Amino acid sequence: MKLEKKExxxxxxxxxxxxxxxxxxxxxHKTLESHAKxxxxxxxxxxxxxxxxxxxxxxxxxxxxxxxKQAAREQLSTMAxxxxxxxxxxxxxxxxxxxxxxxxxxxxxxxxxxxxEACELAVRAAFMLQQRKKLxxxxxxxxxxxxxxxxxxxxxxxxxxxxxxxxxxxxVAFGDVEALERAVGDGAAAVLVEPVLGGPFxxxxxxxxxxxxxxxxxxxxxxxITDEIQTGLGRAGRLYAIDYEKVVPxxxxxxxxxxxxxxxxxxxxxxxxxxxxLLDSELYDARLLRTSNGASAYSCAVAxxxxxxIKNNKLAERSALLGERLLTGLKRIASRYPDLIVExxxxxLMTGLKLRNSAVESAVSIxxxxxxxxxxxxxxxxxxxxxLRFYPPLTVSEDEIDFCLDKLELAMSKLAKRPLxxxxxxxxxxxxxxxxxxxxxxxxxxIKPSRSLAL
Amino acid sequence: xxxxxAREQELYQLLLKHAPSSEHHLWQSNLSxxxxxxxxxxxxxxxILDFRSGGFGYQHAAIVEKLDRQLDKVGLSSRLLxxxxxxxxxxxxxxxxxxxxxxxxxxxxxxEAFEGAIKLAKGLHPERNKIVVIAxxxxxxxxxxxxxxGLGAQVLSSYEIEVVSVDDSNVDQLRSxxxxxxxxxxxxxxxxxxxxxxxxxxxxxxxxxxxxxxxxALTIASESxxxxxxxxxxxASEQLNFVPDVVVLGKQIDASLMPLGAxxxxxxxxxxxxxxxxPTLHGSTTAAxxxxxxxxxAALALMQQENYVGHHRxxxxxxxxxxxxxRKQFCLPINWHFQGSLLSLQVQECLSPPQLQELELSxxxxxxxxxxxxxxxxxxxxxxxxxxxxxxALDIFLSCLKRELSNSNTATREFEA
Numbered sequence: 001m002k003l004e005k006k007e008x009x010x011x012x013x014x015x016x017x018x019x020x021x022x023x024x025x026x027x028x029h030k031t032l033e034s035h036a037k038x039x040x041x042x043x044x045x046x047x048x049x050x051x052x053x054x055x056x057x058x059x060x061x062x063x064x065x066x067x068x069k070q071a072a073r074e075q076l077s078t079m080a081x082x083x084x085x086x087x088x089x090x091x092x093x094x095x096x097x098x099x100x101x102x103x104x105x106x107x108x109x110x111x112x113x114x115x116x117e118a119c120e121l122a123v124r125a126a127f128m129l130q131q132r133k134k135l136x137x138x139x140x141x142x143x144x145x146x147x148x149x150x151x152x153x154x155x156x157x158x159x160x161x162x163x164x165x166x167x168x169x170x171x172v173a174f175g176d177v178e179a180l181e182r183a184v185g186d187g188a189a190a191v192l193v194e195p196v197l198g199g200p201f202x203x204x205x206x207x208x209x210x211x212x213x214x215x216x217x218x219x220x221x222x223x224x225i226t227d228e229i230q231t232g233l234g235r236a237g238r239l240y241a242i243d244y245e246k247v248v249p250x251x252x253x254x255x256x257x258x259x260x261x262x263x264x265x266x267x268x269x270x271x272x273x274x275x276x277x278l279l280d281s282e283l284y285d286a287r288l289l290r291t292s293n294g295a296s297a298y299s300c301a302v303a304x305x306x307x308x309x310i311k312n313n314k315l316a317e318r319s320a321l322l323g324e325r326l327l328t329g330l331k332r333i334a335s336r337y338p339d340l341i342v343e344x345x346x347x348x349l350m351t352g353l354k355l356r357n358s359a360v361e362s363a364v365s366i367x368x369x370x371x372x373x374x375x376x377x378x379x380x381x382x383x384x385x386x387x388l389r390f391y392p393p394l395t396v397s398e399d400e401i402d403f404c405l406d407k408l409e410l411a412m413s414k415l416a417k418r419p420l421x422x423x424x425x426x427x428x429x430x431x432x433x434x435x436x437x438x439x440x441x442x443x444x445x446x447i448k449p450s451r452s453l454a455l
Numbered sequence: 456x457x458x459x460x461a462r463e464q465e466l467y468q469l470l471l472k473h474a475p476s477s478e479h480h481l482w483q484s485n486l487s488x489x490x491x492x493x494x495x496x497x498x499x500x501x502x503i504l505d506f507r508s509g510g511f512g513y514q515h516a517a518i519v520e521k522l523d524r525q526l527d528k529v530g531l532s533s534r535l536l537x538x539x540x541x542x543x544x545x546x547x548x549x550x551x552x553x554x555x556x557x558x559x560x561x562x563x564x565x566x567e568a569f570e571g572a573i574k575l576a577k578g579l580h581p582e583r584n585k586i587v588v589i590a591x592x593x594x595x596x597x598x599x600x601x602x603x604x605g606l607g608a609q610v611l612s613s614y615e616i617e618v619v620s621v622d623d624s625n626v627d628q629l630r631s632x633x634x635x636x637x638x639x640x641x642x643x644x645x646x647x648x649x650x651x652x653x654x655x656x657x658x659x660x661x662x663x664x665x666x667x668x669x670x671x672a673l674t675i676a677s678e679s680x681x682x683x684x685x686x687x688x689x690x691a692s693e694q695l696n697f698v699p700d701v702v703v704l705g706k707q708i709d710a711s712l713m714p715l716g717a718x719x720x721x722x723x724x725x726x727x728x729x730x731x732x733x734p735t736l737h738g739s740t741t742a743a744x745x746x747x748x749x750x751x752x753a754a755l756a757l758m759q760q761e762n763y764v765g766h767h768r769x770x771x772x773x774x775x776x777x778x779x780x781x782r783k784q785f786c787l788p789i790n791w792h793f794q795g796s797l798l799s800l801q802v803q804e805c806l807s808p809p810q811l812q813e814l815e816l817s818x819x820x821x822x823x824x825x826x827x828x829x830x831x832x833x834x835x836x837x838x839x840x841x842x843x844x845x846x847x848a849l850d851i852f853l854s855c856l857k858r859e860l861s862n863s864n865t866a867t868r869e870f871e872a
Contacts, residue, residue, distance in 0.1 A: 001543050001546050001756070003539065003542055003543055006537070008542075009537055009539050009542040009543075010537065012542035012543070012545055013541070013545070015557065015722070016546055016548070016549040016557055016559060017541065017545040017559060017561070018734050018738075019731070020730065020731060020732060020734040021734040024734065030535075030537050031537065032537050032539050033529060033532060033539070033745070034528065035527070035528040035529055036528075036529045041529075041533045041535070043536055049533075049535070049536075051535075053534075053535055054533070055532065055534045055740055058740060058741070059531075064527070064529070069530075072526055073523060076519060076523060076712070077523070078489040078490075078514075079487060079489045079490045079495075079513065079514065080514070080519075080711070081510070081513060081711045081712065083505060083508070083513075084508045085480065085819065086481060086485055086487040086495065086497070087466075087474075087481040087482050087487070088486060089458075089466065089488070089498075092469040092470055092474075095469060095470075095472075095473035096473065099472075099473055107472065107473055108473060109474065113564045113567065113714040114741065114742075115739075116739060117564075117566075120598045124598060124607070124610065124611065127607075127610045127613065133612065133613045135613070144739065145574075145737060145739065146567060146570045146574070146597060146739075147570045147571075147573055147574040148570060148597055148599055150574070151615075157733075158735070161578060161732075161736065162577045162578050162581055163577060163580075163581030163582055163583075163584075163615075164584075164615050165577075165614065165615055165616070166613050166614055166615060167613050167614075167615060168613050169613070255740075256740065259741060261530050261531050262530035262746070263530065263531070263713070263714065263741075264714045264744065264747070275475070279476065283609060285606060285607060286475070286477035287601070288601050288606055288610060289475060290477070290596045291596055292563075292564035292565075292566045292596050292597075292714075293564055293709075293714050294714075296714065297487070298713070299714065369535075374533065379733065379734070379735045381733065434731050434732055435731075437731075453546060455549055455550055455557070
């Protein structure tokens, strides 16, 4: 069903997919994605954009990575699917290499299509392993939005509209060890933690945080689950963020970087000794640990190629090195615009700017977009001071980082000409944006949506 | 693929060391290395007919070619520009789905779609905490899928939502269970509770629809076990006497190539939950990516352009005649039922449970993957199935059955002697 015109594409999105996303497309004059290469994304009108959003961290190996693409092409030509009752070679090789890349006996692998599915799986395994039911989770953490994962999502703005979903769950502030100790008490089923708090809250853990969690978990026989879906595979400057403190969790979760940019994919990796306990558990039921089509030969082949590329090209080290350059640049700009930028923060190539308010975040993002740079906009109007993320591919060049910083400087200088009271007023409007009827927004912006698609 | 014995052993050790033990059956004696339509080829060159997974059909050349070209553009989307492929897929679904179902949620598996449908119901009624499910649903592998299949009640007791399973023959219980606490009623469009594949009875459908409407609960129909085409119509839900509020689409939409799942619902329902809200309230990082949407569009187009529904009707007719002829020729103790082209075949009382299990394993050893529940054997053909694949599958099954019957007779004679 070929759609010829851009307006038809947006109309289809509006009527048959997500009216609110389509409204944003129209208001922000978004164009159609054509192709992507390296750090750049191209639209159908021939414009190019430097991608410092990377779908919140997916394109670790860059867009259209030739080695990953070759692996994708080869597997696609023979057998893409996971077939019932038979293993496939890419799956087995990936299990071996993924385990070898992780510390200690983190060796038992489950593959799923999404990070949320892997998170759900880890929590089900934890409940089987433990007689306890209490789950301790970090406030504002992100573990996916499937209904099962939503039950323990730290970002309340996404969770609360769906009512109460889980009992025996306690949320504690990131980095607060004392609060964590109180929450765990004599022991919980598991502590679920992102080594670097991601999403629009980007927060690097205080030194020793993960070690203290590990000690607390050991003392109370609580399972430690690390969600490295964003931080893993080099994004945070080490192959895994747990490597900073040489901590070994009982289970760890990986996804974004592992997709190679060519397939939805995620992994849950469990320690062998934890797995043995699981098998010995009275509550063990293998049917609760089945997964969907995650271990398809295609997805595994792509993930294997991505993992090899990351290791062979030392992308984690590169992330640490170039992250310094990017963060230094962000801090330099932040110091020049203290009224607009609260702080520049990050680790590796997982960096961001904490901004005055949502309106400033939107304005910077829009100006940068016009200047040809994509940034990771939080799209979360409920946060007072959101973080605008800068997550480039780990293959990014120094010149590309400088290009991004130049455009950011330009955006900030433009914005600094506006009176602060106006930005604060816009922020109040932005917080109420979903209460404004689309027809008024269209009228204000002079857009006339058409309706031409017939059913 | 050339894999010598030493390499084979090495790979097997990897499976034992790294895969969960529930997956160890995966190995058997073969690794899958390539596939085409209903046939999987092992590393030893053996052919295995897949009548178990009921997907689109492996490695459809035209779709593979399209995806191969797409690899040079983008795989996953940057998500900051608009995806043409997503728009084309949702438009195709809206054009073909039963009337009134227009708005799709696209994700990475039918399991995720299933859970998304329940999330929609929960978003509509955040204060409610009960799901009514028609028993023996073939739900997903995600958490709520497990709960709906009756698994892990103790393990998953932290989850607030209560699942109440109702027997499809007990309409009175269904009526009383769907109350003001119920957020949705979930059912398989085709279930096989009574052995053979069947639609819910018209009376049950009417009761479910009326009672759910009275209390404002959503009706969620899962096509994940029936799906596109094989039930005898493009969407299995077309055969219901009402349009459900949400239909979880069959796995065939993924073209047996890319992770993809979807549900489709009424615009008015989606508007109440997600309409004028932050678009990030629902969705995932990699969902609705260009490769998967392209595969979905191509699969849906082929189903229509090549009249897969007609093809499957004629395949079922042919297979039915073939079975009838063989039963008569060899006096086989079997009966069967086709729902569309989904075959449920019952072996009558002459084989014991261990012999029935041996029959299933024997089929696997001879290169046929099917499903079994008690004395019923289920054949779920791929959409691209050919007449020769159907005949080969039936031949393998019937020859294994004859061998098992012969062993059984010998054992009986020996016992009597």
